Amino acid sequence: MTDYLFTSTLISLCILLTVKGLKNAPARLNFYLLMIALACWFVPWQYLSQLSFFEGAERYTFNVAKIVPDIKVLIPEDLQTTTPNTLLSKQSIWDFVPSLNNIFIILLISGCGLFLLRMGLYVKLIKTLYINSKPSPELKHIKNQYPIRLTTHTEPAFATGLIKPVIWLESSMVNREELNSVIQHEATHLQQGDIYWTWIICFTESVFWWNPICLKLTSLAREQLELSCDELCMEKLKDKYQLDLASLLLKKQNVTSKNNFFTPPLLNIAHSKSFNIQRIKMLNKEKTMKSKYLVMVAAAMSFSALAAAQIVDGNTGSKQQSSKTSQVPVKxxxxxxxxxxxxxxxxxxxxxxxxxxxxxxxxxxxxxxxxxxxxxxxxxxxxxxxxxxxxxxxxxxxxxxxxxxxxxxxxEPGSNPPYFLKNSLATAYIQLGRYELAVVELEDLSKQLEGKLHVGSADNLALAYIYLADYDKALKTLEQVDAKDDVYGNILKYYVYDKQNNRKKMNEIKSKIPDVFAVTPALLPQTGIPDSQLLRML
CATH class of the missing domain: 1.20.930 (Transcription Elongation Factor S-II; Chain A)
Incomplete structure:
Protein backbone atom coordinates (compact mmCIF):
# COMPACT_ATOMS: atom_id res chain seq x y z
CA MET A 1 0.00 0.00 0.00
CA THR A 2 2.91 2.35 0.71
CA ASP A 3 4.23 1.68 -2.78
CA TYR A 4 0.87 2.43 -4.38
CA LEU A 5 0.31 5.70 -2.49
CA PHE A 6 3.87 6.91 -2.95
CA THR A 7 3.98 6.15 -6.67
CA SER A 8 0.58 7.67 -7.48
CA THR A 9 1.37 10.78 -5.43
CA LEU A 10 4.74 11.24 -7.12
CA ILE A 11 3.23 10.98 -10.61
CA SER A 12 0.39 13.36 -9.71
CA LEU A 13 2.71 16.00 -8.28
CA CYS A 14 4.97 15.74 -11.30
CA ILE A 15 2.04 16.34 -13.66
CA LEU A 16 0.66 19.16 -11.50
CA LEU A 17 4.00 20.98 -11.79
CA THR A 18 4.01 20.36 -15.54
CA VAL A 19 0.49 21.77 -15.94
CA LYS A 20 1.54 24.84 -14.00
CA GLY A 21 4.42 25.34 -16.41
CA LEU A 22 2.08 24.86 -19.40
CA LYS A 23 -0.42 27.57 -18.42
CA ASN A 24 -0.04 29.21 -21.84
CA ALA A 25 -0.34 25.93 -23.74
CA PRO A 26 -3.65 24.73 -25.30
CA ALA A 27 -6.02 23.81 -22.49
CA ARG A 28 -6.83 20.44 -24.06
CA LEU A 29 -3.20 19.38 -23.65
CA ASN A 30 -3.29 20.22 -19.94
CA PHE A 31 -6.61 18.42 -19.61
CA TYR A 32 -5.22 15.16 -21.01
CA LEU A 33 -2.21 15.39 -18.69
CA LEU A 34 -4.50 15.81 -15.70
CA MET A 35 -6.57 12.80 -16.79
CA ILE A 36 -3.38 10.72 -16.96
CA ALA A 37 -2.60 11.79 -13.40
CA LEU A 38 -6.09 10.72 -12.31
CA ALA A 39 -5.79 7.41 -14.15
CA CYS A 40 -2.59 6.57 -12.28
CA TRP A 41 -4.63 6.26 -9.05
CA PHE A 42 -6.47 3.29 -10.59
CA VAL A 43 -3.24 1.41 -11.35
CA PRO A 44 -2.19 -1.24 -8.77
CA TRP A 45 1.48 -0.30 -8.90
CA GLN A 46 2.41 -2.79 -6.17
CA TYR A 47 1.60 -5.71 -8.50
CA LEU A 48 3.43 -4.53 -11.63
CA SER A 49 6.62 -6.23 -10.51
CA GLN A 50 5.06 -9.54 -11.58
CA LEU A 51 5.22 -8.47 -15.23
CA SER A 52 8.26 -9.62 -17.21
CA PHE A 53 8.51 -6.13 -18.69
CA PHE A 54 10.00 -4.84 -15.46
CA GLU A 55 12.67 -7.48 -15.03
CA GLY A 56 16.11 -6.01 -14.53
CA ALA A 57 14.84 -2.50 -13.90
CA GLU A 58 16.73 -1.96 -10.63
CA ARG A 59 19.24 0.45 -12.11
CA TYR A 60 16.45 2.85 -13.03
CA THR A 61 14.71 2.70 -9.68
CA PHE A 62 15.09 3.33 -6.00
CA ASN A 63 13.75 1.18 -3.18
CA VAL A 64 10.54 2.62 -1.77
CA ALA A 65 10.43 -0.19 0.77
CA LYS A 66 13.30 1.49 2.59
CA ILE A 67 10.94 4.26 3.66
CA VAL A 68 9.05 1.81 5.91
CA PRO A 69 11.43 -0.63 7.65
CA ASP A 70 10.75 -4.22 6.67
CA ILE A 71 11.04 -6.11 9.94
CA LYS A 72 10.40 -9.41 8.18
CA VAL A 73 14.05 -9.50 7.13
CA LEU A 74 14.86 -10.16 10.78
CA ILE A 75 13.17 -13.57 10.57
CA PRO A 76 15.05 -16.58 9.15
CA GLU A 77 13.77 -17.88 5.86
CA ASP A 78 12.66 -21.20 7.32
CA LEU A 79 10.41 -19.43 9.83
CA GLN A 80 8.95 -17.19 7.14
CA THR A 81 7.90 -20.14 5.02
CA THR A 82 6.33 -22.11 7.83
CA THR A 83 4.70 -19.23 9.68
CA PRO A 84 4.65 -16.20 7.36
CA ASN A 85 2.23 -14.15 9.41
CA THR A 86 3.68 -14.75 12.86
CA LEU A 87 6.04 -12.32 14.58
CA LEU A 88 7.05 -11.44 18.10
CA SER A 89 4.47 -9.23 19.74
CA LYS A 90 7.01 -6.41 19.79
CA GLN A 91 6.64 -6.34 16.00
CA SER A 92 3.03 -5.13 16.08
CA ILE A 93 3.78 -2.50 13.43
CA TRP A 94 3.90 -5.20 10.77
CA ASP A 95 0.61 -6.66 11.96
CA PHE A 96 -0.98 -3.24 11.49
CA VAL A 97 0.01 -2.99 7.80
CA PRO A 98 -2.75 -5.29 6.43
CA SER A 99 -5.34 -3.10 8.17
CA LEU A 100 -4.30 -0.24 5.86
CA ASN A 101 -5.50 -2.34 2.94
CA ASN A 102 -8.82 -2.88 4.68
CA ILE A 103 -9.21 0.84 5.33
CA PHE A 104 -8.40 1.59 1.69
CA ILE A 105 -11.01 -0.92 0.49
CA ILE A 106 -13.64 0.58 2.81
CA LEU A 107 -12.87 4.06 1.46
CA LEU A 108 -13.19 2.84 -2.13
CA ILE A 109 -16.48 1.11 -1.43
CA SER A 110 -17.87 4.23 0.24
CA GLY A 111 -16.68 6.23 -2.78
CA CYS A 112 -18.57 3.90 -5.15
CA GLY A 113 -21.66 4.40 -2.99
CA LEU A 114 -21.21 8.15 -3.26
CA PHE A 115 -21.00 7.88 -7.05
CA LEU A 116 -24.25 5.88 -7.14
CA LEU A 117 -25.87 8.58 -5.01
CA ARG A 118 -24.75 11.28 -7.43
CA MET A 119 -26.08 9.22 -10.33
CA GLY A 120 -29.42 9.00 -8.55
CA LEU A 121 -29.46 12.76 -8.02
CA TYR A 122 -28.62 13.26 -11.67
CA VAL A 123 -31.53 11.10 -12.83
CA LYS A 124 -33.84 12.94 -10.44
CA LEU A 125 -32.62 16.31 -11.73
CA ILE A 126 -33.21 15.35 -15.36
CA LYS A 127 -36.76 14.22 -14.57
CA THR A 128 -37.43 17.47 -12.72
CA LEU A 129 -36.02 19.51 -15.59
CA TYR A 130 -38.25 17.82 -18.16
CA ILE A 131 -41.32 18.38 -15.97
CA ASN A 132 -40.51 22.06 -15.39
CA SER A 133 -39.30 22.96 -18.87
CA LYS A 134 -40.60 23.40 -22.38
CA PRO A 135 -39.17 23.21 -25.91
CA SER A 136 -38.02 26.45 -27.52
CA PRO A 137 -39.54 26.74 -31.02
CA GLU A 138 -38.63 30.41 -31.11
CA LEU A 139 -34.95 29.39 -31.21
CA LYS A 140 -35.20 27.15 -34.25
CA HIS A 141 -33.51 29.81 -36.34
CA ILE A 142 -30.28 29.21 -34.43
CA LYS A 143 -28.19 26.63 -36.25
CA ASN A 144 -27.63 23.92 -33.70
CA GLN A 145 -27.73 20.11 -33.87
CA TYR A 146 -28.92 19.64 -30.28
CA PRO A 147 -32.43 20.27 -28.91
CA ILE A 148 -32.83 23.31 -26.67
CA ARG A 149 -35.24 23.48 -23.75
CA LEU A 150 -36.14 26.45 -21.52
CA THR A 151 -36.08 25.93 -17.78
CA THR A 152 -36.18 27.91 -14.55
CA HIS A 153 -32.88 26.45 -13.34
CA THR A 154 -30.57 29.00 -11.75
CA GLU A 155 -27.67 28.43 -14.17
CA PRO A 156 -27.64 30.52 -17.37
CA ALA A 157 -27.05 27.42 -19.48
CA PHE A 158 -25.85 23.85 -19.21
CA ALA A 159 -25.85 20.60 -21.17
CA THR A 160 -26.78 17.04 -20.18
CA GLY A 161 -27.26 13.66 -21.77
CA LEU A 162 -24.93 10.74 -22.43
CA ILE A 163 -27.26 9.27 -25.06
CA LYS A 164 -29.67 12.11 -25.88
CA PRO A 165 -27.81 15.40 -25.37
CA VAL A 166 -29.90 18.45 -24.49
CA ILE A 167 -28.98 22.10 -24.02
CA TRP A 168 -30.88 23.76 -21.18
CA LEU A 169 -31.36 27.54 -21.08
CA GLU A 170 -32.58 29.67 -18.23
CA SER A 171 -35.77 31.35 -19.49
CA SER A 172 -34.42 34.90 -19.31
CA MET A 173 -31.51 33.96 -21.59
CA VAL A 174 -33.81 34.02 -24.63
CA ASN A 175 -33.76 37.82 -24.62
CA ARG A 176 -30.06 38.19 -23.87
CA GLU A 177 -27.56 39.40 -26.48
CA GLU A 178 -25.16 36.65 -25.42
CA LEU A 179 -27.60 33.90 -26.50
CA ASN A 180 -25.68 32.75 -29.60
CA SER A 181 -22.39 32.55 -27.71
CA VAL A 182 -23.98 30.62 -24.86
CA ILE A 183 -25.54 28.05 -27.18
CA GLN A 184 -22.29 27.76 -29.14
CA HIS A 185 -20.42 27.14 -25.88
CA GLU A 186 -22.68 24.30 -24.75
CA ALA A 187 -22.81 22.78 -28.23
CA THR A 188 -19.00 22.77 -28.37
CA HIS A 189 -18.91 20.93 -25.05
CA LEU A 190 -21.16 18.22 -26.47
CA GLN A 191 -19.25 18.02 -29.76
CA GLN A 192 -15.99 17.43 -27.89
CA GLY A 193 -17.56 14.66 -25.81
CA ASP A 194 -17.00 16.62 -22.61
CA ILE A 195 -20.10 15.09 -21.04
CA TYR A 196 -18.33 11.71 -21.03
CA TRP A 197 -15.17 13.20 -19.59
CA THR A 198 -17.26 14.93 -16.93
CA TRP A 199 -18.72 11.61 -15.78
CA ILE A 200 -15.25 10.06 -15.63
CA ILE A 201 -14.13 12.98 -13.50
CA CYS A 202 -17.22 12.58 -11.33
CA PHE A 203 -16.50 8.87 -10.81
CA THR A 204 -12.86 9.53 -9.87
CA GLU A 205 -13.83 12.40 -7.60
CA SER A 206 -16.39 10.20 -5.84
CA VAL A 207 -14.20 7.12 -5.42
CA PHE A 208 -11.26 9.16 -4.12
CA TRP A 209 -13.34 11.64 -2.09
CA TRP A 210 -10.84 11.22 0.76
CA ASN A 211 -7.81 12.08 -1.40
CA PRO A 212 -6.96 15.81 -1.56
CA ILE A 213 -4.62 15.30 -4.50
CA CYS A 214 -7.36 13.65 -6.58
CA LEU A 215 -9.82 16.39 -5.65
CA LYS A 216 -7.32 19.01 -6.79
CA LEU A 217 -6.75 17.15 -10.07
CA THR A 218 -10.48 16.85 -10.79
CA SER A 219 -11.03 20.54 -10.05
CA LEU A 220 -8.27 21.53 -12.46
CA ALA A 221 -9.53 19.07 -15.08
CA ARG A 222 -12.97 20.70 -15.04
CA GLU A 223 -11.40 24.12 -15.46
CA GLN A 224 -9.33 22.94 -18.41
CA LEU A 225 -12.49 21.57 -20.05
CA GLU A 226 -14.03 25.03 -19.83
CA LEU A 227 -10.90 26.74 -21.12
CA SER A 228 -10.58 24.36 -24.07
CA CYS A 229 -14.23 24.99 -24.95
CA ASP A 230 -13.64 28.75 -24.75
CA GLU A 231 -10.66 28.45 -27.10
CA LEU A 232 -12.72 26.67 -29.78
CA CYS A 233 -15.61 29.11 -29.43
CA MET A 234 -13.18 31.99 -29.77
CA GLU A 235 -11.92 30.57 -33.04
CA LYS A 236 -15.48 30.37 -34.41
CA LEU A 237 -17.03 33.60 -33.08
CA LYS A 238 -13.88 35.72 -32.72
CA ASP A 239 -14.12 38.81 -30.50
CA LYS A 240 -17.88 38.57 -30.12
CA TYR A 241 -17.51 35.47 -27.98
CA GLN A 242 -15.04 37.20 -25.66
CA LEU A 243 -17.34 40.20 -25.22
CA ASP A 244 -20.39 38.00 -24.67
CA LEU A 245 -18.54 35.82 -22.19
CA ALA A 246 -17.35 38.87 -20.23
CA SER A 247 -20.84 40.34 -20.25
CA LEU A 248 -22.41 37.11 -19.06
CA LEU A 249 -19.87 36.05 -16.46
CA LEU A 250 -19.14 39.40 -14.87
CA LYS A 251 -22.71 40.62 -14.68
CA LYS A 252 -24.15 40.13 -11.21
CA GLN A 253 -26.84 37.44 -11.26
CA ASN A 254 -30.09 37.93 -9.37
CA VAL A 255 -30.00 34.31 -8.26
CA THR A 256 -26.80 32.39 -7.67
CA SER A 257 -26.61 28.63 -7.51
CA LYS A 258 -24.93 26.86 -4.62
CA ASN A 259 -22.99 23.89 -5.82
CA ASN A 260 -21.81 21.24 -3.39
CA PHE A 261 -19.94 17.97 -3.61
CA PHE A 262 -23.12 15.97 -4.18
CA THR A 263 -24.24 18.09 -7.16
CA PRO A 264 -24.57 15.94 -10.30
CA PRO A 265 -21.98 16.68 -13.01
CA LEU A 266 -23.27 19.24 -15.51
CA LEU A 267 -21.67 21.10 -18.39
CA ASN A 268 -22.52 24.61 -17.28
CA ILE A 269 -21.28 28.04 -18.15
CA ALA A 270 -21.26 29.54 -14.65
CA HIS A 271 -18.29 29.05 -12.32
CA SER A 272 -16.55 30.88 -9.53
CA LYS A 273 -15.87 34.58 -9.96
CA SER A 274 -12.08 34.17 -9.86
CA PHE A 275 -12.09 31.45 -12.49
CA ASN A 276 -14.45 33.42 -14.73
CA ILE A 277 -12.04 36.35 -14.68
CA GLN A 278 -9.24 33.92 -15.56
CA ARG A 279 -11.27 32.62 -18.50
CA ILE A 280 -11.73 36.09 -19.94
CA LYS A 281 -8.04 36.92 -19.53
CA MET A 282 -6.97 33.68 -21.16
CA LEU A 283 -8.93 34.53 -24.31
CA ASN A 284 -6.55 37.45 -24.88
CA LYS A 285 -3.64 35.04 -25.22
CA GLU A 286 -2.90 33.09 -28.34
CA LYS A 287 -2.84 29.38 -27.63
CA THR A 288 -0.65 27.49 -30.07
CA MET A 289 1.19 24.24 -29.74
CA LYS A 290 4.89 25.03 -29.42
CA SER A 291 7.82 22.65 -29.44
CA LYS A 292 8.77 23.60 -25.89
CA TYR A 293 5.37 22.40 -24.68
CA LEU A 294 5.95 19.03 -26.30
CA VAL A 295 9.38 18.82 -24.66
CA MET A 296 7.87 19.58 -21.25
CA VAL A 297 5.18 16.96 -21.74
CA ALA A 298 7.75 14.37 -22.84
CA ALA A 299 9.89 15.16 -19.80
CA ALA A 300 6.90 14.88 -17.47
CA MET A 301 5.82 11.55 -18.91
CA SER A 302 9.38 10.19 -18.73
CA PHE A 303 9.72 11.18 -15.11
CA SER A 304 6.30 9.70 -14.35
CA ALA A 305 7.35 6.45 -16.01
CA LEU A 306 10.44 6.31 -13.81
CA ALA A 307 8.28 7.06 -10.79
CA ALA A 308 6.04 4.14 -11.71
CA ALA A 309 9.01 1.86 -12.29
CA GLN A 310 10.32 2.41 -8.76
CA ILE A 311 7.60 0.07 -7.50
CA VAL A 312 9.43 -2.84 -9.07
CA ASP A 313 12.42 -2.28 -6.86
CA GLY A 314 10.11 -1.71 -3.92
CA ASN A 315 8.83 -5.29 -4.39
CA THR A 316 11.36 -7.42 -6.23
CA GLY A 317 14.40 -5.48 -5.09
CA SER A 318 13.47 -5.72 -1.45
CA LYS A 319 12.65 -9.40 -1.85
CA GLN A 320 16.05 -10.07 -3.37
CA GLN A 321 17.70 -8.08 -0.62
CA SER A 322 15.83 -9.90 2.14
CA SER A 323 16.50 -13.21 0.39
CA LYS A 324 20.23 -12.54 0.42
CA THR A 325 20.04 -11.48 4.04
CA SER A 326 18.16 -14.61 5.06
CA GLN A 327 20.31 -17.00 3.01
CA VAL A 328 23.53 -16.07 4.80
CA PRO A 329 22.56 -14.29 8.02
CA VAL A 330 25.47 -12.76 9.85
CA LYS A 331 25.61 -14.29 13.32
CA GLU A 412 8.56 -16.37 31.21
CA PRO A 413 5.59 -13.99 31.61
CA GLY A 414 6.22 -10.79 29.67
CA SER A 415 8.86 -12.35 27.39
CA ASN A 416 6.65 -12.05 24.29
CA PRO A 417 6.87 -15.56 22.79
CA PRO A 418 6.21 -16.06 19.06
CA TYR A 419 2.51 -16.43 18.30
CA PHE A 420 2.87 -19.68 16.39
CA LEU A 421 4.16 -21.56 19.43
CA LYS A 422 0.55 -21.62 20.58
CA ASN A 423 0.23 -24.55 18.18
CA SER A 424 2.73 -26.50 20.26
CA LEU A 425 0.84 -25.70 23.45
CA ALA A 426 -2.50 -26.60 21.89
CA THR A 427 -1.17 -29.94 20.64
CA ALA A 428 0.12 -30.77 24.13
CA TYR A 429 -3.22 -29.83 25.69
CA ILE A 430 -5.09 -32.02 23.18
CA GLN A 431 -2.85 -34.99 23.96
CA LEU A 432 -3.45 -34.42 27.68
CA GLY A 433 -7.21 -34.20 27.18
CA ARG A 434 -7.42 -30.51 28.11
CA TYR A 435 -9.39 -29.57 25.05
CA GLU A 436 -10.79 -26.30 26.42
CA LEU A 437 -7.27 -24.96 26.98
CA ALA A 438 -6.29 -25.99 23.45
CA VAL A 439 -9.26 -24.02 22.10
CA VAL A 440 -8.26 -20.97 24.16
CA GLU A 441 -4.71 -21.01 22.75
CA LEU A 442 -5.77 -21.44 19.12
CA GLU A 443 -8.61 -18.93 19.29
CA ASP A 444 -6.14 -16.43 20.68
CA LEU A 445 -3.80 -17.25 17.80
CA SER A 446 -6.67 -16.65 15.38
CA LYS A 447 -7.23 -13.19 16.88
CA GLN A 448 -3.54 -12.37 16.56
CA LEU A 449 -3.69 -13.33 12.87
CA GLU A 450 -6.98 -11.45 12.27
CA GLY A 451 -8.86 -14.69 11.71
CA LYS A 452 -6.42 -15.97 9.06
CA LEU A 453 -5.38 -19.29 10.57
CA HIS A 454 -3.02 -21.50 8.60
CA VAL A 455 -4.16 -24.95 7.59
CA GLY A 456 -2.31 -26.78 10.38
CA SER A 457 -3.60 -24.42 13.06
CA ALA A 458 -7.16 -24.68 11.74
CA ASP A 459 -6.93 -28.48 11.75
CA ASN A 460 -5.70 -28.40 15.34
CA LEU A 461 -8.54 -26.11 16.43
CA ALA A 462 -11.11 -28.26 14.62
CA LEU A 463 -9.72 -31.37 16.33
CA ALA A 464 -10.13 -29.71 19.74
CA TYR A 465 -13.73 -28.81 18.87
CA ILE A 466 -14.36 -32.41 17.79
CA TYR A 467 -13.14 -33.74 21.12
CA LEU A 468 -15.51 -31.26 22.79
CA ALA A 469 -18.31 -32.61 20.53
CA ASP A 470 -18.84 -29.11 19.09
CA TYR A 471 -19.11 -30.33 15.50
CA ASP A 472 -20.62 -27.16 14.04
CA LYS A 473 -17.64 -25.06 15.15
CA ALA A 474 -15.25 -27.75 13.96
CA LEU A 475 -16.77 -27.73 10.48
CA LYS A 476 -16.89 -23.94 10.36
CA THR A 477 -13.20 -23.78 11.27
CA LEU A 478 -12.24 -26.27 8.56
CA GLU A 479 -14.25 -24.40 5.92
CA GLN A 480 -12.60 -21.06 6.72
CA VAL A 481 -9.26 -22.09 5.23
CA ASP A 482 -8.54 -22.77 1.58
CA ALA A 483 -7.06 -26.27 1.77
CA LYS A 484 -8.28 -28.42 -1.13
CA ASP A 485 -5.39 -30.87 -0.73
CA ASP A 486 -5.42 -30.94 3.08
CA VAL A 487 -5.85 -34.68 3.64
CA TYR A 488 -5.81 -34.33 7.43
CA GLY A 489 -8.51 -31.66 7.28
CA ASN A 490 -10.64 -33.79 4.95
CA ILE A 491 -10.38 -36.71 7.37
CA LEU A 492 -11.65 -34.43 10.14
CA LYS A 493 -14.52 -33.27 7.91
CA TYR A 494 -15.40 -36.88 7.15
CA TYR A 495 -15.48 -37.59 10.88
CA VAL A 496 -17.72 -34.57 11.55
CA TYR A 497 -20.11 -35.52 8.74
CA ASP A 498 -20.34 -39.02 10.22
CA LYS A 499 -21.20 -37.58 13.64
CA GLN A 500 -23.83 -35.35 12.01
CA ASN A 501 -25.14 -38.35 10.05
CA ASN A 502 -24.64 -36.46 6.77
CA ARG A 503 -24.09 -39.40 4.39
CA LYS A 504 -24.25 -37.24 1.29
CA LYS A 505 -21.28 -35.12 2.38
CA MET A 506 -19.41 -38.23 3.51
CA ASN A 507 -19.71 -39.72 0.03
CA GLU A 508 -18.55 -36.46 -1.58
CA ILE A 509 -15.37 -36.34 0.47
CA LYS A 510 -14.68 -40.06 0.62
CA SER A 511 -12.44 -40.11 -2.45
CA LYS A 512 -10.21 -37.38 -0.97
CA ILE A 513 -9.06 -39.38 2.06
CA PRO A 514 -7.08 -42.64 2.48
CA ASP A 515 -9.13 -45.84 2.40
CA VAL A 516 -8.19 -46.65 5.99
CA PHE A 517 -10.16 -43.58 7.13
CA ALA A 518 -13.00 -43.88 4.61
CA VAL A 519 -14.91 -46.22 6.88
CA THR A 520 -17.94 -46.14 9.13
CA PRO A 521 -17.82 -45.34 11.97
CA ALA A 522 -15.25 -42.70 11.10
CA LEU A 523 -11.81 -42.69 12.71
CA LEU A 524 -9.72 -39.77 13.95
CA PRO A 525 -6.07 -39.55 12.81
CA GLN A 526 -3.21 -39.45 15.27
CA THR A 527 -1.32 -36.19 15.79
CA GLY A 528 2.07 -36.13 14.07
CA ILE A 529 5.46 -35.39 15.62
CA PRO A 530 6.45 -31.70 15.24
CA ASP A 531 9.55 -31.06 13.15
CA SER A 532 12.66 -29.07 14.05
CA GLN A 533 15.12 -27.39 11.71
CA LEU A 534 18.03 -28.36 13.94
CA LEU A 535 17.43 -32.06 13.27
CA ARG A 536 19.03 -31.55 9.85
CA MET A 537 22.16 -30.22 11.56
CA LEU A 538 22.62 -33.17 13.91
Missing part, protein backbone atom coordinates in the same frame (compact mmCIF):
# COMPACT_ATOMS: atom_id res chain seq x y z
CA UNK A 332 27.87 -13.37 16.19
CA UNK A 333 30.57 -15.66 17.53
CA UNK A 334 28.59 -16.03 20.77
CA UNK A 335 25.55 -17.27 18.84
CA UNK A 336 27.58 -19.80 16.88
CA UNK A 337 29.19 -21.10 20.06
CA UNK A 338 25.82 -21.55 21.79
CA UNK A 339 24.38 -23.29 18.72
CA UNK A 340 27.32 -25.72 18.65
CA UNK A 341 26.86 -26.46 22.38
CA UNK A 342 23.12 -26.99 21.83
CA UNK A 343 23.69 -29.48 19.02
CA UNK A 344 26.23 -31.35 21.12
CA UNK A 345 23.83 -31.55 24.07
CA UNK A 346 21.02 -32.87 21.82
CA UNK A 347 23.08 -35.55 20.09
CA UNK A 348 20.44 -38.27 20.54
CA UNK A 349 17.43 -36.25 19.32
CA UNK A 350 17.12 -38.17 16.03
CA UNK A 351 17.09 -41.55 17.77
CA UNK A 352 13.99 -43.61 18.54
CA UNK A 353 15.60 -45.00 21.68
CA UNK A 354 13.80 -43.56 24.76
CA UNK A 355 17.00 -43.54 26.79
CA UNK A 356 18.89 -41.49 24.18
CA UNK A 357 15.91 -39.18 23.75
CA UNK A 358 15.74 -38.54 27.51
CA UNK A 359 19.48 -37.81 27.56
CA UNK A 360 19.02 -35.32 24.70
CA UNK A 361 16.11 -33.63 26.50
CA UNK A 362 18.11 -33.36 29.74
CA UNK A 363 21.08 -32.02 27.79
CA UNK A 364 18.97 -29.27 26.20
CA UNK A 365 17.45 -28.34 29.57
CA UNK A 366 20.91 -28.15 31.16
CA UNK A 367 22.24 -26.13 28.21
CA UNK A 368 19.40 -23.63 28.61
CA UNK A 369 20.04 -23.16 32.32
CA UNK A 370 23.77 -22.58 31.95
CA UNK A 371 23.97 -20.42 28.81
CA UNK A 372 24.36 -16.65 28.73
CA UNK A 373 21.65 -14.51 27.18
CA UNK A 374 22.31 -13.15 23.70
CA UNK A 375 21.04 -9.82 22.40
CA UNK A 376 18.39 -8.82 19.89
CA UNK A 377 17.08 -11.32 17.40
CA UNK A 378 19.83 -13.84 18.08
CA UNK A 379 18.38 -14.45 21.55
CA UNK A 380 14.86 -14.88 20.12
CA UNK A 381 16.11 -17.29 17.46
CA UNK A 382 18.24 -19.50 19.70
CA UNK A 383 15.35 -19.81 22.20
CA UNK A 384 12.91 -20.68 19.44
CA UNK A 385 15.14 -23.26 17.76
CA UNK A 386 16.05 -24.95 21.04
CA UNK A 387 12.43 -25.11 22.23
CA UNK A 388 11.25 -26.58 18.91
CA UNK A 389 13.92 -29.27 19.16
CA UNK A 390 12.91 -30.03 22.74
CA UNK A 391 9.24 -30.10 21.70
CA UNK A 392 10.12 -32.69 19.04
CA UNK A 393 11.88 -34.90 21.57
CA UNK A 394 9.17 -34.75 24.23
CA UNK A 395 6.49 -35.44 21.58
CA UNK A 396 8.31 -38.60 20.55
CA UNK A 397 8.45 -39.57 24.22
CA UNK A 398 4.78 -38.57 24.67
CA UNK A 399 5.80 -36.43 27.65
CA UNK A 400 3.40 -33.56 26.99
CA UNK A 401 3.46 -32.15 30.51
CA UNK A 402 7.19 -31.62 30.04
CA UNK A 403 6.45 -29.56 26.90
CA UNK A 404 4.27 -27.21 28.94
CA UNK A 405 6.89 -26.99 31.72
CA UNK A 406 9.67 -26.27 29.22
CA UNK A 407 7.57 -23.54 27.62
CA UNK A 408 7.22 -21.80 30.99
CA UNK A 409 11.00 -21.96 31.50
CA UNK A 410 11.82 -20.77 27.97
CA UNK A 411 9.21 -18.01 27.88
Missing amino acids: SEAYNQQLAQLLKSAAGAKSDNPELLNQAAQGIQQWHLNRDKLTGFEEAEIKLQSFRLLNHIYSKLEQYEDILSAYEKWY
